[in-house]
Amino acid sequence: MNKKISNSGNKLAIKMAISLSLGLLVGIGCIFLRESVGSDSNLWTTLNNLLFQDISVEGVTNAIGIFYILGQLFVKALQLVIVPMVFTSITLAMCKISDTKKLGRISYKTILGFVITSVCALILAGTIGFIIKSMGLFTANVDNIAAKAATANSNNPLMIVVNAIPSNITEAFSSNGSVLAIVFVAVATGLSINVLGDKIKVLKNILEDVNQIITVFLSFIITKFGPFAIFVLITRTFAIYGIDNLKPALVYVVTTVCALLIFLVFGYAAFVGIGAKVNPVKFVKKIGKVALFGFSTSSSAATLPLNTKTTVEELGVSEDVASFILPLGMTINMNGTAIMQVIAAIFIASSAGYDVTVSNIVVIALLALIASIGTPAAPGAGAIILFTVLTGMGYNNDAAILAYSLILAINRPIEMLVTSLNVVGDSATCLVVAKSEGMFDKDIYNSENAVNVEFSE
Numbered sequence: 133m134n135k136k137i138s139n140s141g142n143k144l145a146i147k148m149a150i151s152l153s154l155g156l157l158v159g160i161g162c163i164f165l166r167e168s169v170g171s172d173s174n175l176w177t178t179l180n181n182l183l184f185q186d187i188s189v190e191g192v193t194n195a196i197g198i199f200y201i202l203g204q205l206f207v208k209a210l211q212l213v214i215v216p217m218v219f220t221s222i223t224l225a226m227c228k229i230s231d232t233k234k235l236g237r238i239s240y241k242t243i244l245g246f247v248i249t250s251v252c253a254l255i256l257a258g259t260i261g262f263i264i265k266s267m268g269l270f271t272a273n274v275d276n277i278a279a280k281a282a283t284a285n286s287n288n289p290l291m292i293v294v295n296a297i298p299s300n301i302t303e304a305f306s307s308n309g310s311v312l313a314i315v316f317v318a319v320a321t322g323l324s325i326n327v328l329g330d331k332i333k334v335l336k337n338i339l340e341d342v343n344q345i346i347t348v349f350l351s352f353i354i355t356k357f358g359p360f361a362i363f364v365l366i367t368r369t370f371a372i373y374g375i376d377n378l379k380p381a382l383v384y385v386v387t388t389v390c391a392l393l394i395f396l397v398f399g400y401a402a403f404v405g406i407g408a409k410v411n412p413v414k415f416v417k418k419i420g421k422v423a424l425f426g427f428s429t430s431s432s433a434a435t436l437p438l439n440t441k442t443t444v445e446e447l448g449v450s451e452d453v454a455s456f457i458l459p460l461g462m463t464i465n466m467n468g469t470a471i472m473q474v475i476a477a478i479f480i481a482s483s484a485g486y487d488v489t490v491s492n493i494v495v496i497a498l499l500a501l502i503a504s505i506g507t508p509a510a511p512g513a514g515a516i517i518l519f520t521v522l523t524g525m526g527y528n529n530d531a532a533i534l535a536y537s538l539i540l541a542i543n544r545p546i547e548m549l550v551t552s553l554n555v556v557g558d559s560a561t562c563l564v565v566a567k568s569e570g571m572f573d574k575d576i577y578n579s580e581n582a583v584n585v586e587f588s589e
Contacts, residue, residue: 147359148362149421151359151360152428154363158371162179180371181194181196181197183196185200202361203364206357207431209357210354211431216342217350218315219314220340220342222322223325224340225322225453226323227326237569241565245560250465253467253468253471253553254474257471258497261493265479270384270478270482295313297313297316298317315460354441358425358438362424370545384476385542388471395468396556400415400416401416404560407560407568409567410567410577414577415447415560418442419442419447419559422555422559423555425438426555427552430548432551432555435555436459440454445576446576448573449562449571449572450566450571453562453569457558457562461561462554462555465554468552470500474496474497477500477518477521484531485529486532496521499525
């Protein structure tokens with residue numbers, strides 16, 4: 133086992149923290165400027181068109197949107213390699229784990245870890261949501277909100293199971309939203325190569341070469357452009373986010389943020405401390421930059437490369453384990469999304485006049501768990517899938533639709549924090565499983581510096 137000690141991880145974390153702070157500072161400054169001069173003023177319109185405007189919107193042909201363009205270029209550069217990275221990493225992981233019993237144990241422990249963290253997250257969300265609802269604080273004036281829920285997707289969440297196996301091989305590789313199908317194809321391919329052994333050499337070498345190219349590309353993008361991109365993305369998010377949108381549902385926002393932060397800081401720390409029997413403080417410190425990156429990009433898919441790098445090089449998890457669990461977790465382990473959907477559903481139902489009981493909350497939690505599994509690892513997807521939970525509960529009167537529209541309007545900052553929980557949860561499960569299988573390096577975990585390590589068989 134070769135180890136190469138480096139301070140790159142700590143330096144990157146510091147740069148990201150500085151970028152986040154500056155982004156928040158400048159973004160809040162833009163909010164105050166917008167509120168003081170008015171969103172319809174010539175000054176703000178000019179500034180918005182120059183820096184923040186989404187130029188993909190129809191009718192904004194004269195806008196430049198510098199921050200929008202830079203942010204999209206960075207996110208798309210990361211999304212560009214999601215499909216090949218997931219496929220090659222999982223396939224190679226299947227090839228290297230020759231012990232089929234070990235593979236079965238890893239799969240079982242991974243799913244069990246996902247279930248344990250999800251259940252704990254849902255219990256926390258349901259408890260906090262019920263308390264706030266019982267205090268009569270979950271109300272919103274939905275009369276003046278424009279209904280926008282007609283575009284929501286209300287497909288049965290169990291369709292995610294049906295779509296896990298693609299009917300056409302090209303379907304699995306045609307979209308970043310088909311990650312679960314890619315996982316299936318990769319597992320099947322890797323296991324087949326494993327069985328055939330030395331008969332398959334060329335394909336395995338090609339996959340290894342592609343995986344190395346992806347690693348170099350992503351390391352360059354993240355280390356060189358990551359901090360700057362975080363500043364751009366955070367600044368733009370807050371600059372285009374008006375205070376007027378926040379006021380009608382301030383209690384929902386505060387409640388959800390508190391629940392998410394509690395589970396992010398204390399929930400995962402307890403899970404790692406109990407499950408892996410390691411110092412959880414070190415986990416919180418090292419995984420912090422992954423949480424910040426997820427917060428800024430609001431995309432689990434875009435955060436996967438950094439999460440993989442941190443989990444292997446700084447948390448001491450075997451690359452074979454990380455290559456299997458993290459892409460799978462990105463697809464089905466959505467603790468933050470589940471918390472948001474439970475609290476949002478209680479808020480919407482209460483605002484729309486429905487009587488929400490404890491039994492209702494239990495059903496909401498189960499629907500949220502199933503629906504979150506099918507949530508794409510992309511910005512804003514959780515709020516759209518929320519409509520599935522509302523439909524399943526029968527919360528579909530006009531007031532509920534209007535309250536749901538309010539959630540769509542104000543949920544962007546919450547979605548950012550939701551992503552942080554999702555990606556940190558994947559890494560936490562990865563660490564616990566690796567420790568139980570003896571595929572964990574405690575020296576790397578306890579090290580204060582980043583460690584580049586290659587695990588040998």
